Amino acid sequence: MADVSGRTGLGDQIRLVAWLRWRVLRNSISNKNRRLDLIGLIFSGFFSLLFVTGVTVAFFFVTKSLFEQHLESLFGLVFLALLVWWQAFPILLAGFAPQFPFRTLLRFPVKLSAFYLIGMAYGLADSAALAALLWMLAMLAATVVAQPSAVPVLLLTCLLFAVMNVTIERLLGAWVEKLLAKRKTREVFFTLFILTMVSLQFLNPLMQRYGHTLLPMVRSWVPYLWLLPSSFAGDTVAQFAGHHWGAAVVKLCGLAVYTGIFTMLLWMRYTQLYSGEELSEGVRPARTERRAALSVEDARETVTFLPPQVLAVFRKELLYLKRNTFLFFGLIFPPTMLLFFSVQFAGPHPTAFKKGVPPDLFFPGMMAYLVLILIAPSYNCFAYEGKGIQTYFTAPARFREILLAKNLITVSIILCEIVLCVALVGWRVGLPTTPVLFATLAAIVFSIVGQLTIANWASLSYPRKIEFGKMQGQRNSGMSVLILFGMQILFGGVSTLVLFSGRWTGNAWLPAEIFAVLAAAALAGYFSSLDSCTQLAEKRKEILIDALCR
Amino acid sequence: MPDIAISTERLTRRFGALTAVNGMDLQVESGQFFGFLGPNGAGKSTTIKMLTGLLAPTSGRISLLGLDFAQNLVELKRQIGVVPEGMGLFERLSAPEYLEFVGRMYGLDKATTRKRSDELLEFMQLADRSKTMIADYSHGMQKKLALAAAVIHGPRILFLDEPFEGVDALAAGALKELLARMTERGVTIFLTSHVLEIVERLCSHVAIIKKGQLVAQGSMEQLRAGVPGIEGRTLTLEDIFLSVVGQGADRAQIEELSWLT
Numbered sequence: 001m002a003d004v005s006g007r008t009g010l011g012d013q014i015r016l017v018a019w020l021r022w023r024v025l026r027n028s029i030s031n032k033n034r035r036l037d038l039i040g041l042i043f044s045g046f047f048s049l050l051f052v053t054g055v056t057v058a059f060f061f062v063t064k065s066l067f068e069q070h071l072e073s074l075f076g077l078v079f080l081a082l083l084v085w086w087q088a089f090p091i092l093l094a095g096f097a098p099q100f101p102f103r104t105l106l107r108f109p110v111k112l113s114a115f116y117l118i119g120m121a122y123g124l125a126d127s128a129a130l131a132a133l134l135w136m137l138a139m140l141a142a143t144v145v146a147q148p149s150a151v152p153v154l155l156l157t158c159l160l161f162a163v164m165n166v167t168i169e170r171l172l173g174a175w176v177e178k179l180l181a182k183r184k185t186r187e188v189f190f191t192l193f194i195l196t197m198v199s200l201q202f203l204n205p206l207m208q209r210y211g212h213t214l215l216p217m218v219r220s221w222v223p224y225l226w227l228l229p230s231s232f233a234g235d236t237v238a239q240f241a242g243h244h245w246g247a248a249v250v251k252l253c254g255l256a257v258y259t260g261i262f263t264m265l266l267w268m269r270y271t272q273l274y275s276g277e278e279l280s281e282g283v284r285p286a287r288t289e290r291r292a293a294l295s296v297e298d299a300r301e302t303v304t305f306l307p308p309q310v311l312a313v314f315r316k317e318l319l320y321l322k323r324n325t326f327l328f329f330g331l332i333f334p335p336t337m338l339l340f341f342s343v344q345f346a347g348p349h350p351t352a353f354k355k356g357v358p359p360d361l362f363f364p365g366m367m368a369y370l371v372l373i374l375i376a377p378s379y380n381c382f383a384y385e386g387k388g389i390q391t392y393f394t395a396p397a398r399f400r401e402i403l404l405a406k407n408l409i410t411v412s413i414i415l416c417e418i419v420l421c422v423a424l425v426g427w428r429v430g431l432p433t434t435p436v437l438f439a440t441l442a443a444i445v446f447s448i449v450g451q452l453t454i455a456n457w458a459s460l461s462y463p464r465k466i467e468f469g470k471m472q473g474q475r476n477s478g479m480s481v482l483i484l485f486g487m488q489i490l491f492g493g494v495s496t497l498v499l500f501s502g503r504w505t506g507n508a509w510l511p512a513e514i515f516a517v518l519a520a521a522a523l524a525g526y527f528s529s530l531d532s533c534t535q536l537a538e539k540r541k542e543i544l545i546d547a548l549c550r
Numbered sequence: 551m552p553d554i555a556i557s558t559e560r561l562t563r564r565f566g567a568l569t570a571v572n573g574m575d576l577q578v579e580s581g582q583f584f585g586f587l588g589p590n591g592a593g594k595s596t597t598i599k600m601l602t603g604l605l606a607p608t609s610g611r612i613s614l615l616g617l618d619f620a621q622n623l624v625e626l627k628r629q630i631g632v633v634p635e636g637m638g639l640f641e642r643l644s645a646p647e648y649l650e651f652v653g654r655m656y657g658l659d660k661a662t663t664r665k666r667s668d669e670l671l672e673f674m675q676l677a678d679r680s681k682t683m684i685a686d687y688s689h690g691m692q693k694k695l696a697l698a699a700a701v702i703h704g705p706r707i708l709f710l711d712e713p714f715e716g717v718d719a720l721a722a723g724a725l726k727e728l729l730a731r732m733t734e735r736g737v738t739i740f741l742t743s744h745v746l747e748i749v750e751r752l753c754s755h756v757a758i759i760k761k762g763q764l765v766a767q768g769s770m771e772q773l774r775a776g777v778p779g780i781e782g783r784t785l786t787l788e789d790i791f792l793s794v795v796g797q798g799a800d801r802a803q804i805e806e807l808s809w810l811t
Contacts, residue, residue, distance in 0.1 A: 183685070312654035316640060316647075323642045323683075390638030391699075393604050395655040396627035468642060468685075538623075542605060549636050 010114050014121045017105065039478075052131045059135040063142035067150070072241040076225065076234030078139070079161060082132050083230040086165040089128040091172060103177070103273060112274045119270060123166040123173070133162060153240040157252065161233045164259040171266045174273070183468075187325040194329040201340045229258040309397040313405030320384055321409070324468055327377065331413065334370050338421050341366065342428035356429070363425055363432040364440045364499055370421055371447050372488055374414045378455035379484045380476040381406045382548055383466035389548045399537035400530040403456045414448060435508040439499060442515030447491045449522040453529045458483045460536045463547040494518075553580040554616065555707050555738035556601065561610035563596050563762075570596040572762040573610070578740060578755070580615075580706075583733045585753035586742045587787075589795055593762040594742045595635050595711060601740070602632045602709050614707060628656060631705030633713050637696040641685035645676050645695050648684060649702055656703035663702070670698035673728070675721060689716040697725065701732075708732065710741045714748060726752055750787035760795045 059078070066074055102122060106115065123129060136158045143154050180186045207214070225231055232254040239248035306314075321328055345357050357365070381403075382389055392402055422431070431437060464477040476484070498518070502511040537544070556578035563571040571593040578584045588594045599605035601612060603623060612619040614626045632638075640648055646667055653663030671677040674694040684692060693716050700708060708729075714722045729739055729752065743749050749756060750770070757767040766773055774785045777793040 308654045308657055308659075312651050315654075316643065316651050319647060320640075320642055384642070386641055387636045387638050388640035390604060390632075390634045390636065391640070391652065391655070394602050394627060394630075394632040394634065394638065395652070396624045396657065397655055398624060538606070545604060 010117060013108075013110065013114060014118055017118055017122060018125060048127075052134060055131070056134055056138045059138040060142045063139040064146045067143065067146035067241070070241075072238035074234070075237045076228075076231040079230035079233040080225065080228065082135065082161070083165065083228070086128055086132045087168055087172060090126055090169055091176060106274060112271060115274055116267060116270050119170050119266075120163075120166055123170040124162075126169065129162075129166060129169065132165065136162065147241065150237060150241055153248065153252075154237055157233050157236045157255065160252070160255050160259055161229070164229055164255065164262055167259065167262040167266050171262060171269060174266070174269045190325050191329050194326065194332075198332060198336050201337065205340070205343050229255055232258065307401055309395070309401040310405045310408070313397075313402050314408055317406060317409040321413075324384065326468075331417065334373050334417050335420050335424055337369070337373075338366050338424055339428070341369075342425070359425070359430045359432040360436045362429050364436065364443070364495075366421060366425060367418065367440050367444055368447075368492060368495065370417060371414065371444060371451075372492075374417060375410065375448060375451050375455065376484060378407070378410050378452055379458045379480045380462070380464055380466070381410075381455065381459040382463050382544065383476070384468060385548050386465065386467075387549045389544055393541055393545070399460075399534040403459075403530060403533055407452050407456070410452065411448065414444075418444065433508070435502065435512055436499075438509075439502070439511035439515050442512055442519050443495045443499070445519040446515055446522050447495060449519065449526045450491060451487055453522070453526045454483065454487050456529065456533050457536065460533060460540050460544065463544050465548045465550055554578070555580040555582070555614065556584075556740060557613040558601075559611040559613075561597070561600065561612060562608050563593075563600060563605065564608045569762050571600070571607075571759075574759070574762075574764055576757060576764060576767070578738060580738050581733055581736045582755050583729070583739045583753045584741065585749035585756040586740060586759065587746070587749060587756060587791060588742075588759035592759045592795075594759060596762075597759065598709055598711050598740070598742060599634070602630065602634065603627060604632075604634060628703070629705060630707045630709060631700035631703065632709045633693075633696045633700045633711055634709075635711045637692055639684050639692060639696060639699075642683060644679075644681055644683055645671055645687075645698075646680050648695065649699055652699040653702050658703055666702050667698075670702060673724070674698050690718055690721070693717050694721055694725075705737065707738045707740065710739065712743055713741065714743065714745065746787045746791055756787065758791060758794050766790070766794045 062078060066072055066078070102119065105118065110118065124133075140151065140154060140158065143151050179189055226235070232251050236248050236251040236255065239245075239251055342362070345362070356362075377383070385392075392399070425431065432440070458480045462477040462479040462483070464475070464480070466475070475481075495515075498511050498514045500511075501514065502508050554577055556576065558574050558576040561571055561574040561576070562569065574597065576597075586594055586597065596605060600607050601614075601619075603619070615629055617626055619626055640651065643651065649667035649670060650663050653667060654660070658666070668677070671680070674697070676691060676695060676698070679687070679691070684695065687695065693713065697710070697713055700710070714725070717725065726748075733739055733754075741749065741753065753770075755767075755769050756773060758765050766776060768776070770787070773787075773790050777785065777790050
């Protein structure tokens with residue numbers, strides 16, 4: 001029998017969970033490596049506060065005017081806004097904000113009912129929930145001013161609506177947690193996320209073209225909104241304001257039924273968790289599969305002019321790219337965005353401008369965008385190595401070779417994307433004049449090689465681990481982001497000046513000539529920097545290993 | 551004059567105010583199965599990291615196979631195999647892909663790498679998981695793979711940091727036999743482990759480190775001779791270890807935890 005002096009009360013347990021969340025947040029901020037993140041947090045906190053305060057004021061005046069103008073039937077829309085915010089925001093945030101592994105509380109002596117209530121309290125302490133509660137308070141304050149007799153019914157409705165929302169949010173959270181617990185489903189989820197993000201870019205052009213046919217369809221769905229719990233909440237208030245007591249009670253009962261159903265579903269989900277549902281990966285025995293025997297063809301060396309170390313890292317990088325859902329599917333972004341920009345700003349019938357941007361401007365602009373997007377991961381090129389970074393230090397290889405292989409992969413990717421994008425630009429907008437085409441291509445070489453030289457140094461100096469298939473807290477170090485921005489501005493600025501020098505001097509080939517010289521200088525600088533990078537890696541190895549093996 | 555595989559002179563490593571390894575003079579002869587012991591935080595991993603190029607010494611000198619490590623870094627790395635703390639695996643590769651990567655990094659040709667990785671996977675009983683990613687392996691399987699990667703290029707010195715931790719008894723038995731055979735062929739093995747029985751059974755020579763300093767070094771017989779005996783039985787390595795580094799929690803401390811007993 002355990003020598004426990006007494007039982008911990010439910011209130012104490014809730015307080016302990018709140019304390020734990022606070023300590024996790026505080027400790028993550030107080031880490032000196034995250035000082036730059038703290039600045040970001042202060043900024044986002046300030047703007048969030050501004051947003052929440054603004055919406056609180058809006059809720060107050062909307063509620064007041066709905067009562068004053070006898071438009072209570074529109075309360076359903078107000079509650080719909082609350083419902084959408086309460087459910088959508090935490091899901092959007094799930095991938096990015098620090099999460100607390102709520103399930104781990106199950107190792108402590110808590111009853112299922114206590115676990116359920118702690119879960120609800122946990123949901124209530126969510127930032128989206130706190131904002132929504134504040135907005136409901138604003139609605140109550142407006143009701144006190146505009147129609148005091150409706151305060152009790154609005155209070156009751158808001159309480160029930162809040163319980164229902166917390167329940168749905170916890171339910172969705174539990175399902176999302178189940179979904180994201182396994183690596184494969186997590187990667188499918190992120191693939192869908194990326195594809196959705198890409199697709200959203202086309203929403204505006206599509207709406208501009210087909211909006212007039214979509215709008216009536218959307219309008220035809222509006223009557224069905226009464227089925228939503230938010231409509232039941234809104235109608236309760238509206239019926240009460242119209243003195244239809246019976247109808248108000250029926251609507252309130254409808255909302256209670258919704259709350260009951262979601263409570264039952266959440267209870268079932270928590271029961272599964274409580275009974276020991278295993279969510280993590282690697283529990284099921286893996287399928288057995290053997291490798292095919294080595295053929296003579298397989299054994300032959302295919303590339304002989306590069307050292308085996310470069311080839312080994314190159315092959316490993318290719319495999320990593322293929323298995324990194326986020327990076328791999330991210331490669332469809334640049335051509336998709338180029339297509340989007342060409343629809344919006346260039347070509348014969350741009351949707352945003354009356355007159356399209358000419359190819360001599362559009363082409364260099366798009367290529368600059370391409371380099372901007374694709375070069376960014378190079379500023380933290382060891383991000384995905386994890387503990388494997390130790391292999392680079394124990395193997396008889398110099399960092400010159402390792403960086404060369406990594407840079408070769410980047411250049412190969414950019415080359416493939418450029419070929420694809422040049423074809424796209426040619427099809428959609430038309431190619432630029434020959435001097436601009438050559439100047440742009442030379443500028444690409446200058447910018448890529450120049451930036452890779454700096455990126456190698458930044459990767460060795462400010463490494464930050466990024467985990468596969470995770471979005472939460474996965475970003476480069478603040479310093480490497482600053483260097484990236486600085487370099488993008490520098491290279492972009494120099495390239496723009498050189499490109500326009502042709503116009504200013506009247507010599508169309510001058511930019512191409514300048515860029516050719518700059519590209520040659522950048523190449524020379526790049527190759528001479530590789531040995532310094534080997535020395536730097538040796539000097540910084542402890543920092544690298546420490547940062548990436550966490 | 552014996553052939554020295556590993557030698558350190560006044561090897562020191564400081565982390566700010568903390569001196570993790572303090573003026574260590576260590577000598578390991580070629581072909582020795584050398585056990586490196588010490589309590590937690592004594593400086594074992596720091597030493598092994600310095601000996602394998604994962605950590606730079608603050609001062610002192612390391613020689614491997616008679617060559618200065620700092621001066622011949624790449625050449626000497628070709629001659630050593632390492633299972634580092636944390637294993638150093640690329641978790642998004644499969645086991646054959648990882649072994650091929652490591653083989654190629656050590657300069658083996660494609661056919662040799664492939665042949666050796668197939669044989670090693672078979673030996674480590676990992677051949678039927680050729681498409682599973684390392685991230686999905688159990689801890690023991692990852693350890694076996696790290697060991698396979700450490701020997702794929704046929705090293706002359708093998709550094710193993712807790713190599714049997716998490717490895718099942720069957721595989722551990724086969725591995726011990728393999729390592730013993732390697733030492734017969736002249737390979738030097740430098741091993742750290744907290745399991746003193748393993749070290750006692752495998753190692754011909756042992757060094758004990760305490761608070762960054764070597765407090766004992768020699769063969770088992772030499773170590774036994776250096777500490778007071780216990781009547782009626784031969785001293786075990788555990789007896790020697792406890793005698794050299796001092797007992798763990800004393801009786802007074804245990805009595806403080808009387809509520810647990």
